[in-house]
Every structure is written in C-alpha cells, then in structure tokens.
Amino acid sequence: GIQVEQSPPDLILQEGANSTLRCNFSDSVNNLQWFHQNPWGQLINLFYIPSGTKQNGRLSATTVATERYSLLYISSSQTTDSGVYFCAVGRGTGNQFYFGTGTSLTVIP
Amino acid sequence: NAGVTQTPKFQVLKTGQSMTLQCAQDMNHNSMYWYRQDPGMGLRLIYYSASEGTTDKGEVPNGYNVSRLNKREFSLRLESAAPSQTSVYFCASSGYNDYGYTFGSGTRLTVV
Numbered sequence: 001g002i003q004v005e006q007s008p009p010d011l012i013l014q015e016g017a018n019s020t021l022r023c024n025f026s027d028s029v030n031n032l033q034w035f036h037q038n039p040w041g042q043l044i045n046l047f048y049i050p051s052g053t054k055q056n057g058r059l060s061a062t063t064v065a066t067e068r069y070s071l072l073y074i075s076s077s078q079t080t081d082s083g084v085y086f087c088a089v090g091r092g093t094g095n096q097f098y099f100g101t102g103t104s105l106t107v108i109p
Numbered sequence: 110n111a112g113v114t115q116t117p118k119f120q121v122l123k124t125g126q127s128m129t130l131q132c133a134q135d136m137n138h139n140s141m142y143w144y145r146q147d148p149g150m151g152l153r154l155i156y157y158s159a160s161e162g163t164t165d166k167g168e169v170p171n172g173y174n175v176s177r178l179n180k181r182e183f184s185l186r187l188e189s190a191a192p193s194q195t196s197v198y199f200c201a202s203s204g205y206n207d208y209g210y211t212f213g214s215g216t217r218l219t220v221v
Contacts, residue, residue, distance in 0.1 A: 035210075043201075043215075044212075098154065101149060
C-alpha cells in the first residue's frame with residue numbers, strides 16, 4: 001500500500017504563531033485530503049486537494065502531486081486549532097483513502 | 110442535521126461476543142467506509158462500499174464483515190470479538206461529485 005508520512009509528529013505553538021505541516025507519500029495518488037481531529041475525537045474535513053492550492057480563512061493547503069507531497073499552513077494559530085491533523089491519500093476507483101499517523105498540534109495561550 | 114450517524118457511541122463486549130455497528134448517512138452519498146483508529150496508528154480502512162450493492166476489503170478486514178443495506182446504511186459486524194479489536198471505529202461517506210469525506214462521530218469499542 002501507499003506509505004504516508006507526516007511531519008512533525010508533535011508541535012507546540014504560542015497563540016498567534018504560524019506553522020507548516022508536511023505530508024509525504026510514497027506513490028502516485030489522485031486524491032488527497034486534510035482532516036482535523038479535535039480533542040473530542042471528531043474528524044472534520046479541511047481540504048480535498050489532489051493538486052494545486054486552496055485557502056479557507058487562516059488555513060491553506062498546497063499539493064504537488066508530481067513531487068509526492070502536500071503542505072498545510074496554519075496562520076495566526078488559535079487555541080481552537082489544537083488537535084491532530086491527518087493527511088489522507090487515495091488512488092483507487094472506490095475513493096478509498098489511506099491515512100498518515102498525524103501531527104499533534106497544541107496551541108497555548 | 111445532515112451528516113453521518115453512528116450507533117452506538119460506546120460498547121463493551123466480552124471476548125467471543127458478536128455485535129453490529131450501524132452507520133447511516135442522509136447526504137445521498139454513493140460511497141461509504143469503515144475505519145478503525147488505534148493510538149499512534151492513524152486510521153486504517155477496514156471495508157468500503159463504492160456504491161450500493163458492492164463492498165470491498167480495505168487494509169485490515171480480518172475479523173469483520175459488512176453489509177451495504179441500501180444507499181443510506183452501511184453496517185460493520187464483529188462475529189466473534191477479540192481484545193485486538195478494541196478501538197475507535199469511524200464510518201465515513203463521500204459523494205460521486207464530491208470526494209471529500211464526511212465522518213461520523215465514532216464508536217468506542219472495548220473488548221475484554
């Protein structure tokens with residue numbers, strides 16, 4: 001299967017700081033998503049981004065499929081950004097996705 | 110509210126017992142999925158259903174069976190629960206023209 005590596009595994013930020021999370025994958029993919037899992041366990045889809053760049057408020061993401069990586073940018077971080085960020089990639093016809101092990105983000109006030 | 114509904118939210122089973130996890134979506138999505146999440150391992154795909162009437166194995170199907178009952182519902186069955194199946198189980202769905210996943214709130218299962 002496809003190997004998905006996320007870095008860093010853990011990140012602690014002061015409120016207001018910016019950060020970049022990285023996702024590398026081992027094979028060509030045709031789908032990629034970023035998720036946020038909040039401290040209560042709920043998984044929220046942030047971006048569906050198989051290629052290119054998207055922005056949603058303080059978050060943006062860029063995927064360079066030919067180089068097999070994606071980046072998630074968080075600007076002006078807030079305590080509510082805390083949680084685990086997952087990258088998931090897919091290439092099957094059934095739209096099944098394979099997840100990385102996540103980046104655990106803690107934003108302190 | 111539109112979304113993916115999972116039941117139950119919590120369950121404790123004894124080794125060897127069986128149970129069915131239920132999942133229903135009201136977004137008219139074609140595809141549905143079952144994942145398990147274990148500490149430090151991210152989410153792993155158990156089974157998926159690309160469309161009504163079809164099911165396929167994912168990364169970790171052993172010990173599980175699924176049924177796509179209709180377009181809305183996709184159930185996961187543990188025939189003989191084992192402690193290794195202690196995990197948090199998530200159901201998700203995605204649409205034909207909208208490939209982003211919507212997840213349910215999860216079922217926390219403990220097998221003792």
